[in-house]
Amino acid sequence: xxxxxxxxxxxxxxxxxxxxxxxxxxxxxxxxxxxxxxxxxxxxxxxxxxxxxxxxxxxxxxxxxxxxxxxxxxxxxxxxxxxxxxxxxxxxxxxxxxxxxxxxxxxxxxxxxxxxxxxxxxxxxxxxxxxxxxxxxxxxxxxxxxxxxxxxxxxxxxxxxxxxxxxxxxxxxxxxxxxxxxxxxxxxxxxxxxxxxxxxxxxxxxxxxxxxxxxxxxxxxxxxxxxxxxxxxxxxxxxxxxxxxxxxxxxxxxxxxxxxxxxxxxxxxxxxxxxxxxxxxxxxxxxxxxxxxxxxxxxxxxxxxxxxxxxxxxxxxxxxxxxxxxxxxxxxxxxxxxxxxxxxxxxxx
Amino acid sequence: xxxxxxxxxxxxxxxxxxxxxxxxxxxxxxxxxxxxxxxxxxxxxxxxxxxxxxxxxxxxxxxxxxxxxxxxxxxxxxxxxxxxxxxxxxxxxxxxxxxxxxxxxxxxxxxxxxxxxxxxxxxxxxxxxxxxxxxxxxxxxxxxxxxxxxxxxxxxxxxxxxxxxxxxxxxxxxxxxxxxxxxxxxxxxxxxxxxxxxxxxxxxxxxxxxxxxxxxxxxxxxxxxxxxxxxxxxxxxxxxxxxxxxxxxxxxxxxxxxxxxxxxxxxxxxxxxxxxxxxxxxxxxxxxxxxxxxxxxxxxxxxxxxxxxxxxxxxxxxxxxxxxxxxxxxxxxxxxxxx
Numbered sequence: 049x050x051x052x053x054x055x056x057x058x059x060x061x062x063x064x065x066x067x068x069x070x071x072x073x074x075x076x077x078x079x080x081x082x083x084x085x086x087x088x089x090x091x092x093x094x095x096x097x098x099x100x101x102x103x104x105x106x107x108x109x110x111x112x113x114x115x116x117x118x119x120x121x122x123x124x125x126x127x128x129x130x131x132x133x134x135x136x137x138x139x140x141x142x143x144x145x146x147x148x149x150x151x152x153x154x155x156x157x158x159x160x161x162x163x164x165x166x167x168x169x170x171x172x173x174x175x176x177x178x179x180x181x182x183x184x185x186x187x188x189x190x191x192x193x194x195x196x197x198x199x200x201x202x203x204x205x206x207x208x209x210x211x212x213x214x215x216x217x218x219x220x221x222x223x224x225x226x227x228x229x230x231x232x233x234x235x236x237x238x239x240x241x242x243x244x245x246x247x248x249x250x251x252x253x254x255x256x257x258x259x260x261x262x263x264x265x266x267x268x269x270x271x272x273x274x275x276x277x278x279x280x281x282x283x284x285x286x287x288x289x290x291x292x293x294x295x296x297x298x299x300x301x302x303x304x305x306x307x308x309x310x311x312x313x314x315x316x317x318x319x320x321x322x323x324x325x326x327x328x329x330x331x332x333x334x335x336x337x338x339x340x341x342x343x344x345x346x347x348x349x350x351x352x353x354x355x356x357x358x359x360x361x362x363x364x365x366x367x368x369x370x371x372x373x374x375x376x377x378x379x380x381x382x383x384x385x386x387x388x389x390x391x392x393x394x395x396x397x
Numbered sequence: 398x399x400x401x402x403x404x405x406x407x408x409x410x411x412x413x414x415x416x417x418x419x420x421x422x423x424x425x426x427x428x429x430x431x432x433x434x435x436x437x438x439x440x441x442x443x444x445x446x447x448x449x450x451x452x453x454x455x456x457x458x459x460x461x462x463x464x465x466x467x468x469x470x471x472x473x474x475x476x477x478x479x480x481x482x483x484x485x486x487x488x489x490x491x492x493x494x495x496x497x498x499x500x501x502x503x504x505x506x507x508x509x510x511x512x513x514x515x516x517x518x519x520x521x522x523x524x525x526x527x528x529x530x531x532x533x534x535x536x537x538x539x540x541x542x543x544x545x546x547x548x549x550x551x552x553x554x555x556x557x558x559x560x561x562x563x564x565x566x567x568x569x570x571x572x573x574x575x576x577x578x579x580x581x582x583x584x585x586x587x588x589x590x591x592x593x594x595x596x597x598x599x600x601x602x603x604x605x606x607x608x609x610x611x612x613x614x615x616x617x618x619x620x621x622x623x624x625x626x627x628x629x630x631x632x633x634x635x636x637x638x639x640x641x642x643x644x645x646x647x648x649x650x651x652x653x654x655x656x657x658x659x660x661x662x663x664x665x666x667x668x669x670x671x672x673x674x675x676x677x678x679x680x681x682x683x684x685x686x687x688x689x690x691x692x693x694x695x696x697x698x699x700x701x702x703x704x705x706x707x708x709x710x711x712x713x714x715x716x717x718x719x720x721x722x723x724x725x726x727x728x729x730x731x732x733x734x735x736x
Contacts, residue, residue: 065487072483089519096511134421134436141440142413148444148505149409166444166505170512173437278587285594286641293635296628296718363706373714377635380711384641 059207064099067202071095071195079194083184087191090179093117094195097167099203102159106203109159113167114196118189120168124175125185133176140169215277216332222284223329229291230322233298234315279395283388290388294381302374306358310375313354316347317382324389331396340393348383355379405557412548416443419540431526431533438537441513445506446545451554451613455542462538465510466531473517473527489514555619558610560671562603562626566633567667569596573637574660578653583646593637600630622729625722632719642708651698652709655691659716662687666723681723688716 075088094117101109127133144166151162303311320343327341359372366372420439424432442462447454472485490511513534522530572593576582582589604627611619643649649656662684669676692713700706 061490064490068487068490069483085519089515092515092519093512096508096515100508134424138417138421138440141444142417145413145440145444146406146409150406163505169440170509173440174512174516281594282587282590285590285597288597289634289637292631293638296631296635299628299631363700363710366710373710376707377711377714380642380707381638384638 059209060099063202063206064096066206067095067099067198068092070198070202074194074198075191080187080191083187086179086184087187090188090191091195091198093171093174094192095199095202097171098196098199100163101203102209105159106209107200110196110200110203112164114192114200116164116168117171117192117196120171121175121185121188121192124172127176137169137173137176140165140172144169215280216335219280219284220329220332223325223332226287226291227322227325227329230318230325233294234318234322276395280392283392287385287388290381290385294378294385297374297378297381300374302371302378305371306375306378310351310354310358313347313351314378314382317351317386320347321382321385321389324386324393328389328392328396340396343386343390345386348386351379351382405560408548412544413443415544415548416440416541419544420537423536423540427533431530434530435533435537435540438534439540440537441509442538442541443544445509446541455545458542459538461506462535465513466534468510468514469517469531469534470527472514473521473530474524483518486514486518555607555610555614555616558603558607559622559626562600562607563667563670565596565600565603566626566630567664567671569593569600569630570633570663570667571660572596573633573640574656574663576637576640577649577656578660580646582640597634604630618729622726625726625729629719629722629726632715632722636712636715636719638715639708639712642711643705645704648699648703648709651702652691652694655687655694658687659684659691670726677723677727681720681727684723685717685720688713688720691716 071091071094072088075091076084080087094114097117098110098113100113123136124133127136144162147162147165151160303314306314324341324343355375359375360366360368366376416439420436423439424436427435447458468489472489517527517530521527572589576589576593579589604623607623607626611623662680666677666680666684669680695706695709695713699709703709
């Protein structure tokens with residue numbers, strides 16, 4: 049199944065459809081002697097919710113959702129008074145809605161704990177208002193187990209989300225975005241508004257499109273992969289920070305104020321950095337045709353030399369002109385960027 | 398704690414209580430078998446409603462609801478054979494599964510629509526009863542949307558987006574300073590970095606929200622303020638570079654008092670930016686003074702004792718840049734208040 053390459057959303061939809069067909073068939077297979085439709089609905093609901101997991105830790109997330117559903121059904125069975133039931137379910141929904149408002153639900157992946165509160169209130173209100181559970185508690189618990197089992201098995205066996213592929217794709221997207229941004233710095237000399245907004249847009253894409261970065265921090269994530277993923281996530285985060293810092297200096301016309309020689313050397317370093325970024329991005333897009341680039345560090349040495357001719361060597365004298373500190377800061381950002389890129393390239397197999 | 402008590406969050410609590418109260422009253426007044434669907438939908442819609450009274454958002458929300466009602470009308474009828482219902486549910490799920498990437502990023506809406514569709518198809522009704530069920534859901538929708546219009550009618554979306562951004566920047570700066578001040582940083586690097594990553598993400602998303610609101614208002618002053626906020630974010634992130642550059646974190650113990658004072662002064666500035674703009678200038682002056690104290694320490698102690706004095710100098714310089722950008726913001730603020 050793994051070899052079939054289909055879009056992530058389509059894969060998710062197909063998986064859910066197959067799981068629901070299995071749920072309907074099992075529900076009607078004679079496993080329940082009475083209230084077949086009602087109990088089949090519980091199986092389907094369990095399948096639907098347990099399938100709402102992300103790559104990385106689907107088993108743990110599935111079990112958590114199942115436990116929450118079970119807790120909601122048990123709570124509903126304990127609330128015999130209609131008024132009490134209404135108030136409890138309303139309060140649960142209020143809590144979920146307020147939490148969703150505070151955290152801004154649109155930003156969150158489906159494995160955020162707030163979703164568990166929402167599922168709890170959803171199941172509670174369904175159990176209380178639409179499908180009362182009091183008479184069939186044992187059967188409903190069995191239906192939930194069956195549904196959760198189908199959901200988890202389908203998630204693990206039918207076109208499972210490859211954590212590695214997700215991570216690779218997310219890295220390729222991020223690195224491509226950063227590379228484009230550095231290109232724009234080289235081409236236009238100074239940062240304009242559109243660059244800042246562009247990078248923000250890119251940032252949003254980075255954080256929301258793929259959740260592999262998030263999963264690297266979750267409990268239950270593959271221990272062998274975790275350290276590597278965290279290393280890459282951390283270094284990519286640092287690269288972004290360096291670019292933001294450089295952007296600030298560029299917006300203060302650091303390059304325009306620089307002596308020509310220093311500006312030229314800075315651009316030379318920036319160009320090499322961009323080549324390394326491109327190489328990294330290429331690796332994550334197409335591992336097969338990747339060749340590790342070599343860089344001697346001569347451009348960095350030339351930058352240091354050019355900086356030494358402009359900026360005083362003694363730290364105390366840097367304060368003479370604010371521009372000196374700015375040049376030193378910019379050169380440091382470029383060197384830091386190179387250090388990060390070297391580290392990332394060396395970490396590749 | 399302050400984020401739980403802003404006027405916006407209090408508004409949201411009031412909104413939820415009003416929806417809850419109205420839904421309960423209508424539920425008991427109607428007393429119909431299908432009234433549970435009204436109650437259910439009132440809460441679902443209050444959960445996913447946009448926190449705004451902007452016409453475009455409300456129209457979009459209404460259209461989404463109509464689509465949901467249409468789905469329920471089709472799948473919840475007894476005249477549709479059960480195998481066809483299952484097929485329709487599968488088709489709905491397939492379409493919905495494709496939606497998040499193309500249309501809506503809010504996965505909760507997709508999940509809730511699927512839940513509604515499954516419930517309606519598993520409990521099919523005659524056409525009239527099904528129509529009543531959909532009508533009940535529409536009543537629930539109108540309860541949620543009416544209070545939405547009343548509560549959020551006078552809302553200044555631009556100002557709210559700015560408040561969210563300043564709050565996000567406040568959390569980011571606190572997180573950055575904690576990396577310098579907490580001795581556990583070097584041992585628990587990943588947990589600190591994860592927190593920082595979340596705060597940075599929050600800031601970026603707040604920027605995007607503010608940008609959207611500025612596009613709607615098309616105000617030049619707001620545009621300038623937005624760029625200024627961008628610069629403040631850039632400098633903050635630039636200050637954070639110290640944690641990667643420094644090799645011996647014990648050096649920071651030497652200037653722990655000064656850094657703590659800067660952290661407190663920064664928090665005061667953000668708070669002033671949020672609620673007391675008249676105190677902003679005083680806050681920034683105080684911050685400047687604290688930075689000068691750190692500089693004094695640097696000139697007399699750190700410059701000699703630290704193995705990498707340049708990285709500390711760069712931190713001081715970046716903190717000064719931050720102060721300058723904030724001062725520009727004060728001028729912007731005066732224009733903003735006089736507007």
